[in-house]
Amino acid sequence: MKNRKGNLKTVAHKQRTRRFELRLSEAERAQFLDLENALGLSRADIVRIRVLQHSKKMLVNTTEIMKLLDGIGTQxxxxxxxxxxxxxxxxxxxxxxxxxxxxxxxLIPLLTEYVRLQRELEQSIRQLIRLIRGQT
Structure with a gap:
């Protein structure tokens, strides 16, 4: 079965026959649209991830995280x-x-502590990257 764009629909998409409505205030709607733009996900995907999959996947603003990581790299x-x-x-x-x-x-204990902290930071950044990759 093909969708409007001519692409084949996925099996999971074919099975989605139920509709869910959500009422929001104007401020909440604006916040939701900002989240949608920042994450690059559809509204439906955002709701599915947060409601159905709980915290298995994290919704993160990757642009903001990359700016922070760039700052950390500079330091x-x-x-x-x-x-x-x-x-x-x-x-x-x-x-x-x-x-x-x-x-x-x-000086030696200070340098040893610096190396330990740098390795810990590298591990944390690797974990963060794995979490971000798991989002897609």
Missing amino acids: IGRSGNNINQLARHANTLQQQGMLHSAIMRD
């Missing part, structure tokens, strides 16, 4: 740049014989 880059500057300065001090062991003793 990670800046942190790496700062660490490189510190290492360069430490090498200069060591070549001049002015690097004190107390400075290195204090």
Whole structure:
């Protein structure tokens, strides 16, 4: 069976014979339309996902998440740049014989903690990407 666009309908679509009506205020309708545009999903798909599948799939504004991830990436880059500057300065001090062991003793735990946090952040970003991919 073909739809108006000439494409074959899916089996699940052929079985959808019941209609559901939802009443909204103008403000709620505007919010719903904004959500529809932001997610790139039809109203019916949004309702099906949220009502029928509960939290199995998350509705997320991927544009907003990508902006946030871009900001996080920028901050990670800046942190790496700062660490490189510190290492360069430490090498200069060591070549001049002015690097004190107390400075290195204090710096090593800080760098270790930074690496741990960076790995944790990478894992969180990977989980987020998997969740976003599961949306489609």
